[in-house]
Amino acid sequence: MDWNGLAHIGPAIVLMLGGAVVAFLGMILRREEGHILPLASLTIVGISAAMLAAAWPGSAWIMPLDAGGAVTSPGMAGAVIRKAFPSDGLAAWASATVLFAAAISLLAAAGSRLHSDKPGEYHALVLLTAAGMLLLSRSGDLLTLLLSLELVSLSTYALCASHRPDPRSGESAMKYFIAGSLGTALLVFGMALFYGATGSLSLAARPLQESYRGLLACGSGLMLAGFLFKAGAAPFHQWVPDVYEGAPTPVTILMAAGIKAAAFAVLARVVVTTLPSSAGPWDSSWAAVLWTSSMLTILVGNAVALRQSSVKRMLAYSGIAHTGYLLIALVGTPGGAESPGRAVAGMLYYLFVYGAAAAGAFGVVSLIRRGGRELETFEDFAGLGRERPAIALCMALFMLSLTGFPPLAGFFAKFAIFRDALARGETALVVTGVLASVVSAAYYLRVIMCMYGSQRRSATHRQSGAAPAVCAGASRPGEISGAMGQTGSAGAATGSAPGAGSGSRPEGDAAASAVQMPLSPAPGGTGAAAGGGRTAGDHASGPDEALDRDAPECSWAAELAIIIPAAAVVVFGVFPGLLGDLISRM
Amino acid sequence: MGLGDLIFLIPMFPLAGFLLSGLAGGALGRRGVSLASCGLPVLSFLLAVGVVSRIAGSGATIEQDLGRWISAGLLEARFVLRADRLSAAMLLVVAGVGTLIHIYSTGYMRHDRGYARYFAFLNLFLGSMLLLVMAGDLLLMFAGWEMVGLCSYLLIGFWYEKDANARAGMKAFVFNRIGDLGFLVGIFLTYYAFGTFDSARIREIACTGGVTDPVTGLFRAVPADLSLVPLICLCLFVGATGKSAQIPLFVWLPDAMAGPTPVSALIHAATMVTAGIYMMARLSFLYAMTPEVMAVVATVGAATALLGAIAALTQTDIKKALACSTISQLGYMVLGCGAGAFSASIFHLVTHSFFKAALFLCAGLAIHALGGMQDMPGMGGLRRRMPWTYGAAAISALALAGIPPLSGFFSKDAILVGTLGRVMSDGPSPGDPGGFLAILYAGLYIAGTACEALTAFYAVRWVALVFLGEDRSAPATGMEAGGAVAVSVGAGASVARGSYEHGEGAGKEPATMLAPAVALAFLAAIGSTLAMIPAGGGLTGFLAGAVAGPVGGAAEPSAGANYFAAAASAAMACLGALAAWFVYIRRGHVPASVPAGGLRAVSFRLFHFDAVYDAAGAAVLRLARGLCLAVDRILLDGLLVREAFGGGARRLGEILRRTQTGTVNAYAALMVFGAILILVCLVLAPGGGP
Known part of the structure; x- marks a missing residue:
């Protein structure tokens, strides 16, 4: 038995086993011992991260896949695993981002009170989702891809519904489930066509006959639609705001930072390995599809984010906008195993940096509560700069990084992607991206202005006594x-x-x-x-109560969930060299 | 582990002292701070003596490579410290004078609240200056250059509670910044032309056209763009005008006197302000290649020397008078550089650091004794109360005046002889048919010699007003004088600082303060021996290999020229001294604290440079503000943001927001539509279709 191949998927295996352990723990632990679960889950994520680091791939950036059929020599389990789960820089960095997101999500969950009824299930599902995302980011053939994608999807549907007291949680899960099923259906149908055209499960498979090229193209096109759905790109984006807003915020962190990374990893793999072989004469039309989707996503995400009054929803739309920037990295990326390394490295850096900033921003939303509710509207953030200066500073850093403000990491991420796109001649996309970034400053800076600039409500307004609020x-x-x-x-x-x-x-x-x-x-x-x-009895709601100070005992965990991404956004902006081989390839 | 491996400790000792006093100043207490911040410079000085004796013995250069400093692509700068003969001379001056002034400061700042902060900054300065001097390449030198600038800013504004002091610090910083920009551009151009920052390699490439491998001895030609050398030299000179207070950037130095007096002595007289001269001497081989730029340098130097000397004639603030004198003496040094007499400039730098530091320390003692008074018309008669201080001040002032056989005479004479040498060697040449350069240098020589008389005049005047005559600091007149000072010094030095105890009567000169002043005065007196004693032609001979020799292969000035120049300078100095003696001692003239008007006011206000800069700066700022406003308000805010951009984005957002209905069937419909769109796109593709 060749165990070497197992090292590639070891991190995922650890997460799955850990998920089982945590689910079991959740059954036997008493309510007072609930704090063991987050600690255990974080430990498991840590072990997984250590295994990932230990098996860090060498030079290959996107591993060329073997287009041939099945592995023939018997007893070569390791070879089979290596073929199904290629280990390369793309997978490793996406996995690192996923594990980072999972850790932040667990910390944020530990600091909030949402998993009160069945904590064991919740943590097990988070770990299983993470395992699925790790596998997804390194799937090399259709079967592993579909299985890992479904593992991610099903766990996430359940996670979205986990906050039962809030009806929006269930609604978001239902919407995600329906839309997601459709997305999966497109994907599976595409895979069927793909298999029919090639007779192989490998992503790098070639058509059996030249006349099957069209069939292959249709299959790849439908698969692409499925991936664009997962990544939240237009026109498959509409689930994003509803689901992000309705889901419990720690789950949103997992989706925004983790699933996006995994989805883009598999998308990059498909764009680089599958499309060139299947497209043939359709090369330019692939680029056109990605180009259109990217352009639409940028425009829709930024324009609609401008009009939001809920910060969480604004962040969801901003997530769509960032999906658009990320797609730029894939537009026109030439095929082959070596040349796209630069663009993919830029995309991975962007994924990590965006994931950190988005996770931190959602973390702020989940940590700070007024009157038992999460902060929702922009007005809720007013005065935060005075009430919680450290948290407000972190939030400001996230907003600036998302805007792309130097010297924060978000700037260098955008710069890398735009620079490479310019080098490939995608001028229109880059111009749109840059202008859209300018527009995005309007809604990001609005958060900062609310936190620092405005009083909770002006004294004159209060004195007028007109509004009951x-x-x-x-x-x-x-x-x-x-x-x-x-x-x-x-x-x-x-x-x-x-x-x-x-x-x-x-x-x-x-x-x-x-x-x-x-x-x-x-x-x-x-x-x-x-x-x-x-008039005290007249009105008792509105965005104007004091911040809750009676945070749960684990609020330090939620604070960590904010401070760690803030540190990441600053440190990886000022010292990008810390990201090692990722930066050296950009 | 030889001496060569330890030279990094020379700057490190004071920097450690900075950390010690800066971080643990409170825990150490005053005694601990004094011990640490004076003891560590002493160690640096002893190490420097060791290094210098080694260099003097063997003539070899000691070099220590502390590893890679900056690396970006092809550019690589290493952290190299190097001690050759030039830096050895500077090391002794900086560490020696620096140590003495540290000791003096323990007395001067005894009662100050910011004792630890003061010594932390002073140690940081000393470390940075030693780093500047020992830097093996231009980038590292620039780092030291910036660090001493920072320390200067911090120490000028040391008593920052007073607005004027903080502003003086800012002014120094800003004017230095202008110069620094020139220096930086010069460094970049140097890298562009020579492909390296290392000053020794630049020299090798400039002089031999290539690099010789030290191990194999193989010569490798390095293509260098020598046509850039004049531009490089000009840019570097701009840097020197900032740091060394030359026209047109000199205006910060008189205001810098707002800092504590030991700071004025160390930073703004002895060491930091000479960094520009040191830098030009370090790169003298580049300057030697461009006679035209050297003519510019010499002209600026001579003009500054005259301007400073004329301004010093009428100053009434005890420290500002010395500051103007410093400007003038720095002008002499720059004139020496411009004349190609680099070693003479360094010689004058050394002697100047002795006598000017001594004068400042004596000024500090006088100010101390008078409880913070700085107005010279309100002083007088201190000779009787503080005889030792008077002695030290008189000797140093005569050295400054250039009265033989004190040191100032020899060093200044060396510079003037160098200038005269240029007159004789620069006859009509192919490049200069009219002999223009020779005429120019003749003019500069005359200006420099005439300036000697002015120097002697203001030096004697300074001593006379402070130490001789009647004691005018009686309480009744003291009030008046105090009021006058407040008017006269305006933005500059101030009167009462509360840092020393009032009424600590004169005559009780603390030993910690008196000893350094006397020691420096002694050095000022015997500094002339530097020109003679060390075997092989004195300091000039010692430096011969380290700086460029006379330009264009000009012969050493003949003995006749030497004697003529010496006699002329001595005569001018005596003339000026006699005139001052007649006016201020014989007739006991006391100037008003603020001159009424006319030419005196022009001199007192340093030719109104400040007013011109203020007006010009304000005009430029107003113009820039108007432009920015127009662009920002009309173009960016109005047209782009409100109309084209923001409005469009908002309307688009409003429309798109309506598509987000919240019903999941609509979402699914759009998704299917999108998938169909993708397929259609593929089917319609050129040459395609299943």
Whole structure:
């Protein structure tokens, strides 16, 4: 038995076994011992990462696949595995990104309270999804590709539905399931045509006869549609905002950072190995399909993101936009095993950097809560710069990196992709991409402006007393002192104490806080408090309660889920050389 | 582990002191800070003495390669420290004078709140300056160059609570920045022309046209673009005008006197401001290739010498007068470089660092004794109260004045002899049929010699106003004088700093402060021996291999020319000194703190350079602001963002948003549509179709 080949898929195997262990643990552990699960899951991800590092591939960037038929010599299990799961730089870097995303997702989940009913299942599913993504990123033939893709999809459907108290969670799972089934159907149909034309499961297979080329092209085209769906590219993008928004935020992290990386890895493999052999005379039309999809994705993602009022939804659209930038890397990438290394390296760098920034931004959304809810609208972010300066700084870094602001990593990622595309002559795409980046600054910077620029609500607005929400705002003393802006952080700190802990915000709570109002040192605050006291019972919702301070005991985990990506965004921007062979190839 | 492996410790000792005082200043306490920050420079100095004695003995260059520093593509810069004869001379000056001034500072800053911060910066400066001097290539030299600039900024604004001091620091930084840009461009051009940053290799390539492998002895020709050399030299000279306070960038130096007096002595008299001269001497072989650029250098130097000397005639602030004198003396050194007398310039650099540092230290003692007063018309009569200080100051001032046999006479004379040598060698030549250069250098020689008289005049005036005559610092007049100072110095030095205890009567000169001043005055007196003692032609002979010799193979000036020049300078110096003696000692004239007007005001305000720069700078800024506003408001904001770009994107977003209905059947329909589109695209492709 040749065990060498197992090293290639060892990380995935560890994740699967670990998933089983975690599921079992979830059954036997008592509720109080729940914190063991995240620790165990993180350990398993760590072991997997260590195995990945140990089996880091050498020089091959995209391994040329063997176009021939089955492995004939018996007892060559290792060879079979190596053929089905090529180990190359593309797979390794995509896997690293996936594991990073899984770790951040687990940390964010540990810091939030969503997996309260069946934590074992949740963690097992995350690990299985990660395993599927690792396998997906290194699938070399149709069978392993389909299986790993389905492993990812099915686990994710379940994960999306895991937050049962929120109806949006179930809705997003259902939408994802229906749309995803259609996507898989396209893919499987495409694979059937592909197999019919080539008689081989290998991605590098050649048509059996020259006249089958058209059949092969149709098969590849439908497969491409399936992959574009997974990556969230136009016109297969519409599930993205609904699913990203409805899913529990840690799951969104896993999807945005992890699945995107795996999907792009397999897409790159198909574009580089399959399309050239199948296309023949259709070379240019492949490029045209990718070109159109990329252009559409950039335009749709950025334009619609401009119009969003929910930050989470804005981030989802921004994810679509970044899919468009990533597709640029694949447009016009020439076939063959060596030459596309540069473009693919740029794409992988982009995937990692985007994954870190998106994971961190979604992490901020899941960590910070007002009144028991995640921050949703832009207004919810107002004043965050004063209330949680470190978190706000991290969020600002994510936004700037996503915009592509030097010297953060996002800038160099965009630069690498645009530079290579220019070298290939894709001027129109690059111009669109750059202009779209400028437009994207409008919605990214809006978050920063909300966090730092605007008061939670202006004093004059409050004094007018016109909107009922104003009164609710006055019912939180921390709000007043913060919004007055003159009392400084000390006032905000002391003032927010009574307002904290009101997770469910009973009606009486507002009145109780209003009584404590004179504590607030700002004279304007007392005046507003009087107004607030009068109408305190009228209204008890709105985006204006104090930040929740009674975070779960594991909130440090969620903070890590923000700080680690922030550090990554800064460090890999300032010292890109730390990414080793990835950078050296760009 | 020979001495050669240890030379990196010379700059490292003070840098370690910087870390020690900077990070653990509070824990060390004043005594600990004093011990660390004076002890480590002493170690550097001792090591430097060892290195110099080795070099003087063998003449070899000591080099230490500390590994790769910058590597990007073909460009590679290594962290090489090198001690040859030129840097050896500088090492002794920097480490020696630096150590003395560190010791002086322990007394001067005794009561300052920022004691540890001060010594941290001072140590950082010393380390950076030693790094600059020992740098084996231009990039490393530039790093040291920038670091000393930073220290200068930090120490000028040391008492940053006062707005004027912070502004003076900023001004120094900005004007240095202009020069630094020139230096940087010069470095890049050098790399472009020679393909290396290493100054020794540049020299080898420039002089021999190739590189000789030190191991195999094989000669390899290196193509170098020598046509760039004049441009390189000009750019580098721009850098030197910034750091060494030459026309037109000199205006920062008088304001730099806002820093503590020991800082003025160390950074703004003895060492940092001479970095430009050191750099030109280091690259003297490049300058020697371009007589035209050297003429420019010499002209600027002579003009600066005259300007500084004229400005020093009327200054009433005790430190500003010395600052103007520094500008003037730096002008002499630049004149020497421009005349090809590089070793004479270095000689003058050494002696100047002695007597000017001594003068500043004496000024510091006087200021200390008078409780922070800096206005010379309000001083006087300190001779009786502080005889030792007076002695040191008088000797140093006479050395500055160029009275034989003190050191200043010999070093300045060497420069003037070099200039005269150019007059004699630069007859009409094929490149210069009219003998224009010879005429120019003759003019410069005359200017330099005339300037000697001015130098002697202001030097004697300075001593007379501070130490001789009646004591004018009586309480009643002191108030007036104080008020006048506040008017007179404006943005520059200030009166009361609260850093020393008032009423610590004069006469009680602390030994830690007096000893360095006296030691430096002693060196200023005997510095002339540098010209004679060491075997083989004194300092000039010592430096002979390290800097370029006389340009164009000009012969050494004849003995007759030598004697003539010496006699002329001595006569001019005595003339100036006598005139000053007559005005300020015999007749006891005391100038007003601020000259009323006329030519005196022109000199007092340094020819109104500041006002012109202010007006020009403001005009340029206003223009730039208008342009930016127009582009930003109308073109970017209005046209692009609001109309074309933002509006379009917003409308598109609005339309597309409506396609996002939220119903999953619509999504599925679009997906199928997309898949069909892809297939159609493939079927319609040229030559295709299943």
